[in-house]
Amino acid sequence: MIQSSYVENRSVSFRVLSDDQIWEIKRAAFEVLEKVGCQVLHKGALKLLKEAGASVKDDTVKIPQYIVEGCLRTVPKGFTIYDRNGNRAMEVEGRKSYYGTSTASPNTRDAFTGQVRETRVGDIALGAKVADALPNIDWVMPMGSSQDVSPYAADVHEFEAVVTNTTKPIVFIGYTPKGVEVVFEMAAEVVGGLDRLRERPFLLLYPEPISPLVFPEDVIDRMFVAADLGMPQIPGTAVQPGATGPVTLAGTVVQAIAEGLISLVLIQLRHPGAPCSLSVNIGIFDMSTTLLVQAAPETSLGLAAQAEVAQSFGLPTWGTAGAADSKVIDAQAGIESTFSILAQGLAGLNLIHDVGYMDRGMICSAEMLVMGDEVIGMAKRFIRGVEVNADTLARSVIEQVGPGGHYLQEDHTYDHFRDQLWTPSLMARQNYEDWQLAGSKDMAQRIHEKVLGLIENHQVPPLPDNTVAALAKLKQQGEAELAEISG
Amino acid sequence: MSEILNAISTIIIEGRKDDIGKLTLDALEGGLAAQDILNNGLLPGMNHVGAEFKIGNMFVPEVLRSARAMQTSMDILKPLLAEMGAEMAGRVLVGTVKGDLHDIGKNLVGMMCEGAGFEVKDLGKDISPDAFVAAVREFEPHVLGMSGLLTTTMRTMEYTINALKEAGLRDRVKIMIGGAPVTQNYAELVGADGYASNAAAAAELAKKFTGAT
Numbered sequence: 001m002i003q004s005s006y007v008e009n010r011s012v013s014f015r016v017l018s019d020d021q022i023w024e025i026k027r028a029a030f031e032v033l034e035k036v037g038c039q040v041l042h043k044g045a046l047k048l049l050k051e052a053g054a055s056v057k058d059d060t061v062k063i064p065q066y067i068v069e070g071c072l073r074t075v076p077k078g079f080t081i082y083d084r085n086g087n088r089a090m091e092v093e094g095r096k097s098y099y100g101t102s103t104a105s106p107n108t109r110d111a112f113t114g115q116v117r118e119t120r121v122g123d124i125a126l127g128a129k130v131a132d133a134l135p136n137i138d139w140v141m142p143m144g145s146s147q148d149v150s151p152y153a154a155d156v157h158e159f160e161a162v163v164t165n166t167t168k169p170i171v172f173i174g175y176t177p178k179g180v181e182v183v184f185e186m187a188a189e190v191v192g193g194l195d196r197l198r199e200r201p202f203l204l205l206y207p208e209p210i211s212p213l214v215f216p217e218d219v220i221d222r223m224f225v226a227a228d229l230g231m232p233q234i235p236g237t238a239v240q241p242g243a244t245g246p247v248t249l250a251g252t253v254v255q256a257i258a259e260g261l262i263s264l265v266l267i268q269l270r271h272p273g274a275p276c277s278l279s280v281n282i283g284i285f286d287m288s289t290t291l292l293v294q295a296a297p298e299t300s301l302g303l304a305a306q307a308e309v310a311q312s313f314g315l316p317t318w319g320t321a322g323a324a325d326s327k328v329i330d331a332q333a334g335i336e337s338t339f340s341i342l343a344q345g346l347a348g349l350n351l352i353h354d355v356g357y358m359d360r361g362m363i364c365s366a367e368m369l370v371m372g373d374e375v376i377g378m379a380k381r382f383i384r385g386v387e388v389n390a391d392t393l394a395r396s397v398i399e400q401v402g403p404g405g406h407y408l409q410e411d412h413t414y415d416h417f418r419d420q421l422w423t424p425s426l427m428a429r430q431n432y433e434d435w436q437l438a439g440s441k442d443m444a445q446r447i448h449e450k451v452l453g454l455i456e457n458h459q460v461p462p463l464p465d466n467t468v469a470a471l472a473k474l475k476q477q478g479e480a481e482l483a484e485i486s487g
Numbered sequence: 488m489s490e491i492l493n494a495i496s497t498i499i500i501e502g503r504k505d506d507i508g509k510l511t512l513d514a515l516e517g518g519l520a521a522q523d524i525l526n527n528g529l530l531p532g533m534n535h536v537g538a539e540f541k542i543g544n545m546f547v548p549e550v551l552r553s554a555r556a557m558q559t560s561m562d563i564l565k566p567l568l569a570e571m572g573a574e575m576a577g578r579v580l581v582g583t584v585k586g587d588l589h590d591i592g593k594n595l596v597g598m599m600c601e602g603a604g605f606e607v608k609d610l611g612k613d614i615s616p617d618a619f620v621a622a623v624r625e626f627e628p629h630v631l632g633m634s635g636l637l638t639t640t641m642r643t644m645e646y647t648i649n650a651l652k653e654a655g656l657r658d659r660v661k662i663m664i665g666g667a668p669v670t671q672n673y674a675e676l677v678g679a680d681g682y683a684s685n686a687a688a689a690a691e692l693a694k695k696f697t698g699a700t
Contacts (some may be wrong), residue, residue: 041588096600106638106668145668151638175639216588242548287546290595290686294666362667486639 014346029257037062038213048269071268075341078316079275082200084167095348102357103141109365111472119144128165130366133458136376139169142439152486155179156478170203177221182478205233211244232275235263243476245284256280278310278319294323295336319349322401323373345379381422390443492528502552521567528543554602577697580628582610586640593634595686616650635666645677661696
């Protein structure tokens, strides 16, 4: 049989913006670049921009569209990320989605006791290990901001903690430009040199300029470190509608695209061809508590819209999902993380971070990560969609079973059930009495047991001893250099 | 005459800054003292706004509108209050610390303190300890608020507090600090007088520091 022009599986389809709307947003973004401009607080960057033809008055830069278009030509339309062992791990392009952990929280929910306390490097290590064990977590960020080391040295401690506890790709923020340099040195040590690291990058930098339209010196310094090395990066402001961006989401997306394009231009002018994404964070400024929250539906919606604009440029994207504003592992946490995980998966953002966040991003939690992993499993099953072909239509099977028959013993059922029916690891599906007999445990308790099991049983392939020693040495040296610089 | 004061309170609550100027002048022309208009017209309005905000019936953009209306009226009243030698509202100085350019939280703190009746001077961002000291010396605030988002530059809060000690100014001002990585513990550690976890709490703390309620 042949069947021309037939699509067996289009996976679940989802669109927020029409082509016309995308066009409008892009027009507006280019106008912002040309007429509003941005503040660039970096002498080297100002020089690059001026030489490229931008209008530079003091530290205000206005960038005509043709310069951006030139940079859009040199930027790669996607890049491949490897794991610590040099295996292909993620194709960061198009609508291929990969979920990653949360990061940078001053506090941690202790995986053993449930206590909320200041983050320590040990939490970063544990978080990486749990992330390594979870099938639906594809990449890892340091799950917290260590409070038990000097803030200047945090980079090197956190990188060491993560890279020794997972083989999965890593995204890191970089607290200082020098810190970023040292982390790249340490990463090179792990894979056997800078050339190898460039060939098969297993880590990405995440530098964050400030909305609206402000590019601080140390942020650009960090971008340039990564750009010079040809290492991929995810530059992204954090726009808060109504506070640091327009309250209307279309306007927020316009500003986000403008800011993303400025980062892209900076990176391309510095090093044409350096990989980067067109990315942003959208955090909601809660108009009641005056605090930044992570779990509003507008975040998912705004990012989905931004992604479609970025995709129309053919560029990689960055999303946020799995985060809760809740302070405990409860119904609010479940609702918040599930909503965003499904919404962002549907929107096709490439690197979707923040699984594991609680309390508006002030807490990272291995348990939250475990719950998020489960939800991602559900989302994956859903988004995979419905394959329609001769086998799945099962016409001959239906004929065979006939009216009043059953399917339980059919070969067809045996062949397909694992793939068709999602297997939960945390959901209580047994009957009520059996649930009682098993201890009447609620979701939080079941998650707790699972995380303890993972911590106890999961084995991360260790790095060779000499690599571990070399990393420790680089860390110490780096710490000393950073202490000197910070004064 | 309480009618006009009620009207002023209502206009504050509704945030109608274009209407309040005329009503303020009418009230003055009608013989009401500036202090009376402030205490029995403006402040009751803002207090109601504050109470409504606290229970979630009013939101930041509305509160700021009301604060703007109050400022508009205060611009008319201030010279008269000064003339009478009236107790001026407290003065609050705010800034984001050196090395940090994040300021949305600080901006909101400034605006909410204005709404609470304070005179606010906002130094902006990237403010060094020396600049804070100079500003404290010049502006003579009752309250100094320092804001920071970055863990790498938080410690300049401590440097600033020490610099104020060295300059002999520490006792003249109450210091509050805030920002995402800042905590009550940290505030105590560096010798601040207080910590606020959000803008409304900061305005409340400023009121507490100056004995206003």
